[in-house]
Amino acid sequence: MRCLLVALVLTVSAFAQSPRIEKIDPPNWWATMPAPMLLIKGENLTAAQFTLSDAALHINKVVISANGHYAQLWLSASPAHSQTIQINVRTPNGRTSSRYSFSPRRNPSDSFAGFSSKDVMYLIMIDRFADGDPTNDGPDHAAELAKPRGWHGGDLPGITQHLDYLQQLGITTVWITPVYQNQDSQSYHGYGATDMYAVDDHFGTLADLKDLASALHARHMKLVFDTVPNHIGPNHPWVRDSPDPTWLHGTLEHHTIAQGDFAPLTDPHAPWRDQHNVTEGWFANTLPDLNQEDPAVARYLTQNSIWWIEQAGLDGLRIDTFPYVARPFWQSFHAQLHSLYPQLTTVGEVFNGDPTITSFFAGGVTRAGLDTGLDTPFDFPSYFALRDVFLKDASMTKLADVLRLDNLYPHPERLVPFIGNHDTARFLKDPATTPHTLELAFTILTTMRGMPEIYSGDEIAMRGGEDPDNRRDFPGGFGPTQNDAFTTSSRTPEQQQSFATLQTLLALRRSHPALQTGDEQLLHADQNVLIYVRTLHTPTQPNQRILVAVNKAAQPSDTIVNIDDTALEGAQQANNLYGSSEATLTTNTLTLHLAPQTAAIFDLK
Structure with missing residues (x-):
């Protein structure tokens, strides 16, 4: 009997020490794709030897963590065919052993379209837009709804179910906040990833993401995915058990705090002392900073974006906290993405109001020795200027000064202007600010150069202060309610006025290519x-000229403009497209009679 017990103990002990594979990142890959680096998570991998069943595939390098929990498998290639x-x-x-699939690549013709100034982008914070599938809300849904930073139940099916609403408004491109798994009681926003290869259960499934992308593409609309290569969430397994000590900048106990002043990065005379906390500090002192200088981390993050793009047929990426990652990573990241998806476009968050700083991160030009490859940054300078002009009574010349610096960007026409997003107080934060002021701001936003971005809820004059008050639930998206802003008949007069105004402006934008x-x-x-x-010359319309005029004063304005040697030279007629103001043309002057707090748009012939 004793011998049997000893044998049993030895057998159990050997089994406990046998190698185990729990997870592989990425979960699958594609034939003909660049050679992947597979990150295997498991147990007892120390001194492990790895082989592949396909003799044509080879492992160039294996890196195993000191505790045997992770192994990096750097493959020599992907197979030529799916298997x-x-x-x-x-x-x-x-x-x-574990099975691993290389799938056939997605047909490029049904996705990867990219976005441009012809589009209108709509930002949706998934958890706060619409609850399309109550089964994924969780057992404490009622309690969570009452928490300003709780999980409120918005999900991917909720977005898919309201595409009619978006299309009626005039939206062509949908940007969704991150879908990553976020295992934290307050990470409803998606920016604290605990698994970068999983859709959070609150948002639905990978199939739900694919359904949303397919539904958008069927309407000739586009999907932009929010990606976060800068950091992970505080509950990510790597915080306590990293694949390698070099995968993070610092540790939970010893790290620096991210510095939000980007000016030293743009200064050729600034010492590293003044720069390193931008790219190596932990964002908000809580989000662990990834070390993209480590080749394995860089490969992991690049593959991660490719995986989501290929899975869902994404059209573009919104890149979070862009300046907080060093330029060499962005150069290689974009080189890889643009080689695989030539039409795919990226827009980066550079939260700064100075065009000399924001433009530093735009792709298409070499600065600090490297081109980031970024298609465009968000136009934060015009965001700050528009808010100052309309909410703080700054001079309109402040916006003109921002536009004057467009020559700093290789492609100013690609910029993405906006008047609000999920990180800023609502445009209508001040109760004294009326939707009429919002109309004036919308007029400039939808007619200026670049691609306008609309934050979900601004189109119905939603109000709210700083985070989390700026992230209120969209009315009508969370169960029966008298105020369902998704439908015309249920909107309040204020909501309908703002919606109709923006809808009209976007229709004008769509019908006038200039x-x-x-x-x-x-x-x-x-x-x-x-x-x-705005002027445009095409073979069918050789001289499109659309004039935009805004008067924010409480008094009427009669403004006379000399049009000699301007784009209006030779114009003889001004046809009113929007607003009730009057325009009079003579040989060399334009006289605009603008009512108080009025916007006007004219087609000049």
């Missing part, structure tokens, strides 16, 4: 009045 292989693991204490891709010429700016013209 499922066996990954075999052998140690002195046992063996195991407002999408035309040149922009500033004709007049003073304390209260801004006048500019």
Whole structure:
């Protein structure tokens, strides 16, 4: 009997020490793709030997963590054709294996379209838009709804179910906040990933993401995915058990705090002392900073974006906290993505109001020795200027000064202007600010150069202060309610007024290509009045000229503009497209009679 017990103990002990595979990142890959680096998570991988069932595939390098919990497998190539292989693991204490699939690549014709100034982007914070599938809300849903930072139940099916609403408004491109798994009681926003290869259960499934992408593409709309290569969440397994000590900048106990002043990065004379906390500090002192200088981390993050793009047929990426990652990573990241998806576009968050700083991160030009490859940054400078002009009574010349610096960008026409997003107080934060002021801001936003971005809820004049008050639930998206802003009949008069205003402006933009891709010429700016013209020459419409005028003053304005040697030279007629103001043309002057707090748009012939 004793011998049997000893044998049983030895057998259990050997089994406990046998190698185990728990997870492989990425979960699958594609034939003909660049050679992947597979990150295997498991147990007892120390001294493991790895082989592949396909003799044509080779492992160039294996890196195993000191505790045997992780192994990096750097493959020499991907197979030429789709197949499922066996990954075999052998140690002195046992063996195991796992199947791994290389799928056929997605047809490029049904996705990867990219976005441009012809589009209109709509930002959706998934958890706060619409609850399309109550079964994924969790057992404490009622309690969570009452928490300003709780999980409120918005999900991917909820977005898919309201695409009619978006299309009726005039939206062509949907940007969703991150779908990553976020195992934290307050990470409803998606920016604290605990698994970068899983859709959070609150949001739905990978199939739900694919359904959303397919539904958008069927309507000739586009999907932009929010990716976060800068950091992970505080509950990510790597915080306590990293694949390698170099995968993070610092540790939970010893790290620096991310510095939000980007100016030293743009200064050729600034010492490293003044720069390193931008790219190596932990964001908000809580989000662990990834070390993209480590080749394995860089490969992991690049593969992660490729995986999501290929899985869902994404059209673009919104890149979070862009300046907090060093430029060499961005150069290689974009080189890889653009080689695989030539039409795919990226927009980066550079939260700064200075065009000399924001433009530093734009791709298409070499600065600090490297081109980031970024298609465009968000236009934060015009965001700050528009808010100052309309909410703080700054002069219209402040916006003109921002536009004057467009020559700093290789492609200013790609910029993404906006008047609010999920990280800023609502435009209508101040109760004294009326939707009429919002209309004036919308007029400039939808007619200026670049691609306008609308934050979900601004189109119905939603109010709210700083985070989390700026992330209130979209009315009508969370169960029966009298105020369902998704439907015309249920909107309040204020909601309907704002919705109809933006809908009209976007329809004008859609029907007049000059407002999408035309040149922009500033004709007049003073304390209260801004006048500019968008022009476009095409074979069918050789001289499109759309004039935009805004008067934010409480008094009427009669403004006379000399049009000699301007884009309006030779114009003889001004047809009113929007607003009730009047325009009079003579041989060399334009006289605009603008009512108080009025926007006007004219088609000049």
